[in-house]
Amino acid sequence: MRIAEIGGEFALINRLMRRVDGDPSVIKGIGDDCAVLAYTAERHLVVTTDMMVENSHFSRGWFSPFQVGKKLMEVNVSDIVAMGGVPRYAFISIALTRDTEVEYMDELYRGIYASGDKHGVHLIGGDTTHGREIVLNLALIGDVEKDLLCLRSDARPGDLICVTGTLGGNQAGLELLLAGKGGHSIEFLEPQCRLAGEGQIIARHANAMIDVSDGLGSEVRHICEESGVGARIDAGTIPISAEVREAGRTVGKDPIDFALSGGEDFELVFTLPPDRIDALRTEFTDFTIVGDILPRQEGLFLNKEGKRIDICRGYDHFAG
Amino acid sequence: MRIAEIGGEFALINRLMRRVDGDPSVIKGIGDDCAVLAYTAERHLVVTTDMMVENSHFSRGWFSPFQVGKKLMEVNVSDIVAMGGVPRYAFISIALTRDTEVEYMDELYRGIYASGDKHGVHLIGGDTTHGREIVLNLALIGDVEKDLLCLRSDARPGDLICVTGTLGGNQAGLELLLAGKGGHSIEFLEPQCRLAGEGQIIARHANAMIDVSDGLGSEVRHICEESGVGARIDAGTIPISAEVREAGRTVGKDPIDFALSGGEDFELVFTLPPDRIDALRTEFTDFTIVGDILPRQEGLFLNKEGKRIDICRGYDHFAG
Numbered sequence: 107m108r109i110a111e112i113g114g115e116f117a118l119i120n121r122l123m124r125r126v127d128g129d130p131s132v133i134k135g136i137g138d139d140c141a142v143l144a145y146t147a148e149r150h151l152v153v154t155t156d157m158m159v160e161n162s163h164f165s166r167g168w169f170s171p172f173q174v175g176k177k178l179m180e181v182n183v184s185d186i187v188a189m190g191g192v193p194r195y196a197f198i199s200i201a202l203t204r205d206t207e208v209e210y211m212d213e214l215y216r217g218i219y220a221s222g223d224k225h226g227v228h229l230i231g232g233d234t235t236h237g238r239e240i241v242l243n244l245a246l247i248g249d250v251e252k253d254l255l256c257l258r259s260d261a262r263p264g265d266l267i268c269v270t271g272t273l274g275g276n277q278a279g280l281e282l283l284l285a286g287k288g289g290h291s292i293e294f295l296e297p298q299c300r301l302a303g304e305g306q307i308i309a310r311h312a313n314a315m316i317d318v319s320d321g322l323g324s325e326v327r328h329i330c331e332e333s334g335v336g337a338r339i340d341a342g343t344i345p346i347s348a349e350v351r352e353a354g355r356t357v358g359k360d361p362i363d364f365a366l367s368g369g370e371d372f373e374l375v376f377t378l379p380p381d382r383i384d385a386l387r388t389e390f391t392d393f394t395i396v397g398d399i400l401p402r403q404e405g406l407f408l409n410k411e412g413k414r415i416d417i418c419r420g421y422d423h424f425a426g
Numbered sequence: 427m428r429i430a431e432i433g434g435e436f437a438l439i440n441r442l443m444r445r446v447d448g449d450p451s452v453i454k455g456i457g458d459d460c461a462v463l464a465y466t467a468e469r470h471l472v473v474t475t476d477m478m479v480e481n482s483h484f485s486r487g488w489f490s491p492f493q494v495g496k497k498l499m500e501v502n503v504s505d506i507v508a509m510g511g512v513p514r515y516a517f518i519s520i521a522l523t524r525d526t527e528v529e530y531m532d533e534l535y536r537g538i539y540a541s542g543d544k545h546g547v548h549l550i551g552g553d554t555t556h557g558r559e560i561v562l563n564l565a566l567i568g569d570v571e572k573d574l575l576c577l578r579s580d581a582r583p584g585d586l587i588c589v590t591g592t593l594g595g596n597q598a599g600l601e602l603l604l605a606g607k608g609g610h611s612i613e614f615l616e617p618q619c620r621l622a623g624e625g626q627i628i629a630r631h632a633n634a635m636i637d638v639s640d641g642l643g644s645e646v647r648h649i650c651e652e653s654g655v656g657a658r659i660d661a662g663t664i665p666i667s668a669e670v671r672e673a674g675r676t677v678g679k680d681p682i683d684f685a686l687s688g689g690e691d692f693e694l695v696f697t698l699p700p701d702r703i704d705a706l707r708t709e710f711t712d713f714t715i716v717g718d719i720l721p722r723q724e725g726l727f728l729n730k731e732g733k734r735i736d737i738c739r740g741y742d743h744f745a746g
Contacts, residue, residue: 107528115554118528122535126548132515135550143515143550143567146466155565157519159557195452195463199477199563208427208438215442228446231461234435237479239558243519245475245565247463 137332138258139185139317142250149249154185160240168283171210173295174242175217177370181319182246183225184299184372188317189257190309191250192302196222196229198244201237225302248302254309256376259332261314265377265399267337270300270308270392272345273322274361277368278353285357299372304390311386312376322396323366323417325375327406329399336400339366339417341410345394366408366417457652458578459505459637462570469569474505480559488603491530493615494562495537497690501639502566503545504619504692508637509577510629511570512622516542516549518564521557545622568622574629576696579652581634585697585719587649587657590620590628590712592665593642594681597688598673605677619692624710631706632696642716643686643737645695647726649719656720659686659737661730665714686728686737 109118119136126135133150134142140152156178158164164174179196186193198218202211222229227246276297299317308315314333316325322344326337344365354361365371377399378386386393397409408415429438439456446455453470454462460472476498478484484494499516506513518538522531542549547566596617619637628635634653636645642664646657664685674681685691697719698706706713717729728735 109522109526109528109531112528118531119552119554121528122531123549124539126550129548132548132550135548136552141515141517141551153515153517153551153565153567155517155519155551155553155563157521157553157555157561157563159521159555159561161558162521162556195461195473197461197473197475197565199475201477201479201482201561202429206429208429208432208441211429211438211442219444228449228452228455229443230446230452230455230463231473231475232439233475233477233563234439235477235479236482237559237561238481241477241479241521241557241561243475243477243553243563243565245473245517245563247473247567 134257139188140191142189142255145249149251150255152186152189152191152248152250153245154182155243155245156181156185157241157243169295171213172217172220175214176221176296178242178244179218179221179225179227180297180299180372181370182244183221183227184317184319186246186248187300187302187305188315188374189250190254190305190315191248193225193227193246193248195247196227196244198229198232198242200232201235201241203238203240204236206240254306256309256312256315257332258314258316258329261329261333261335261377261399263335263399263401264379265313266380266383266395267326267339267375267377267397267399268393268395269318269322269345269375270304270373272347272350273318273371273373274346274350274364274368276370277364278350278361280368281357281359281364282353287356297370297372300374305374307390308374308376308386311382312378315374315376318371318373318375320369321365321367322375323408326397327417329375329377330406334402336402336404337397337406338400339397339408341408343394343396454577459508460511462509462575465569469571470575472506472509472511472568472570473565474502475563475565476501476505477561477563479561489615491533492537492540495534496541496616498562498564499538499541499545499547500617500619500692501690502564503541503547504637504639506566506568507620507622507625508635508694509570510574510625510635511568513545513547513566513568515567516547516564518549518552518562520552521555521561523558523560524556526560574626576629576632576635577652578634578636578649581649581653581655581697581719583655583719583721584699585633586700586703586715587646587659587695587697587717587719588713588715589638589642589665589695590624590693592667592670593638593691593693594666594670594684594688596690597684598670598681600688601677601679601684602673607676617690617692620694625694627710628694628696628706631702632698635694635696638691638693638695640689641685641687642695643728646717647737649695649697650726654722656722656724657717657726658720659717659728661728663714663716
């Protein structure tokens with residue numbers, strides 16, 4: 107039976123993963139950016155892992171090894187920042203191809219260290235082996251103050267939905283490259299995740315948080331599923347830079363689509379009660395309100411020029 | 427520059443990895459079976475990761491998905507057992523090929539759970555993606571009583587070198603399969619690592635310990651390098667089963683070579699002072715003395731029928 111027949115990768119994971127019951131040290135298993143484990147009196151451990159495969163996640167033609175290494179670290183750090191946590195220790199596994207040169211590896215690790223140093227991460231273990239294409243896996247351990255732990259599953263009806271920075275840059279860069287237009291490629295090739303300090307500030311005010319790795323539509327859907335709520339995203343409020351709008355014009359596509367379904371912007375999506383907005387603004391201002399959390403029965407939809415577009419099954423599936 | 431030109435994978439890792447200085451919570455970084463991190467007043471965290479690539483570590487023709495899944499867990503558990511630790515939490519990343527069937531994944535996970543349940547490991551996170559061949563990565567977190575932590579780096583001249591069980595079964599099975607002889611394949615296809623309880627008993631007596639993932643010669647070499655000592659392995663004492671001797675005759679090779687350079691037997695190699703042997707034997711008896719730790723200047727060598735065979739640069743490089 108093909109994986110598509112049972113509903114794709116998320117359905118496969120649901121089929122394969124067993125719930126962990128009866129172990130009080132597992133605070134949170136599957137179903138968030140990180141697993142959360144009991145640690146000290148004040149802190150939990152948070153653990154995440156991400157795999158990047160040549161030709162699926164990057165090509166050697168488009169990405170320099172420095173950029174690949176940097177992205178490998180950023181994608182994992184972003185998961186820990188989105189819990190309100192601080193990244194600490196990284197373990198990297200690499201399958202090399204027979205023709206991989208030492209200079210490629212030097213540059214790959216220069217990228218890993220550049221990002222790791224920025225975020226205070228030590229690389230302390232790993233595994234090196236061979237394959238037909240380059241495969242990279244990074245496992246990252248961090249910790250989080252118990253009071254700051256911010257899950258996907260605690261959004262409440264009435265919360266505002268906010269997003270940091272601007273969205274769609276990653277997809278815009280990809281679209282330009284696909285169209286042979288070059289330009290704007292740095293944001294695509296070197297996405298930067300938010301700093302732990304920013305995630306911690308947001309976590310002090312937010313009910314739920316997630317990072318943008320599959321587009322705003324997908325991330326809000328995860329929050330809704332895990333929290334048992336609905337949501338409205340107001341298309342007109344989604345923060346999109348002038349460069350991304352220009353890229354949309356160049357390739358003849360709606361930049362809102364880049365934000366909703368383009369992945370790996372590594373911004374943070376969070377929900378919080380309206381009366382916490384002013385307090386958050388005294389500490390952090392680089393965010394935009396893009397919608398509201400609703401009761402579950404109201405569903406998950408995009409409000410685009412007054413039209414309701416259902417996105418319950420993900421943005422890919424809707425005709426918008 | 428090709429990786430072989432700088433001396434292969436170990437040289438590459440040495441070139442790429444930086445020492446972690448100034449972080450007191452890193453008890454041990456690179457250079458052992460696991461990284462060791464500060465945890466509670468009584469225990470350290472131990473963390474390991476291993477990657478398995480289709481066509482390099484397994485083929486779908488020879489290994490059932492159940493066996494692949496089981497081996498993925500055993501190879502990682504073995505690293506934690508070899509520190510005197512207890513495995514706890516696993517994070518699995520998988521790159522699937524487009525043609526991977528749901529039934530293959532069901533069986534793969536049945537193998538992962540079969541081994542995980544035996545060792546008390548919970549699978550609580552991971553990542554699923556796509557590639558041109560199946561790639562599996564497992565990151566495993568465990569803990570170890572501080573007093574039991576057993577590194578590669580604490581062997582002392584005068585210690586005896588011991589090994590659990592028998593060696594060479596994994597390589598014997600591979601050689602038979604390569605020769606088209608089948609048979610004996612279960613030990614090859616389903617290597618079993620030692621239990622945490624066995625590792626803990628040994629750790630109470632041993633100075634140094636490592637698991638057999640690249641053959642006895644390679645493991646003793648790691649102990650010598652990390653401990654700054656030499657060693658003599660007595661070829662005649664290496665424990666080899668009747669089945670492995672028979673396999674050697676069948677394929678026309680010396681079964682001692684299977685033990686010295688054949689990987690993934692997942693037995694434990696440990697060193698301890700001679701006066702601790704009797705105390706260990708009151709708790710655990712399934713081991714054999716195979717040599718002695720010597721002062722560094724005496725080098726690392728195999729004593730085979732009275733002949734000294736230098737194995738300082740690994741067993742692959744010597745002419746024995």
